[in-house]
Amino acid sequence: MDRRPLEAAWAVGVRYFDVTPRYGFGLSERRFGHFLHNKKREDYLLSSKVGKLFNASKNNRHAEIYKLSDSPNDTVFDYTADGGRRSIEDNNAAFSRHSLGTMLLYAGCR
Secondary structure (H helix, E strand, O other): OOOHHHHHHHHOOOOEEEOOOOOOOOHHHHHHHHHHOOOOHHHOEEEEEEOEEEEEOOOOOHHHHOOOOOOOEEEEEOOOHHHHHHHHHHHHHHHOOOOOOEEEEOOOOO
16 A cells, blocks of 8 residues: 555644545555554544445455455445444444544435
């Protein structure tokens, strides 16, 4: 991964980052997770989305939707309270800590 765009943003003072598992079928969270891993948590604000989750699937369609991802998952829409909690738990797992400052409802098209 080329970290130069993230390093350049950080160097000029960008401290708000918006991610979601949907961006690149998890690539967004993995890339930002690696980048922010050694940053102090109080130095940035991170937001993500609830409403779309991933479930592992042998017959997943990730390559049809985003060819650069090697994700074994398909998207599941879940706007319930349990789905929201799972979104937060999944995000914390992706970042290996409690990193979220804001969660937004992902109400985009299916």
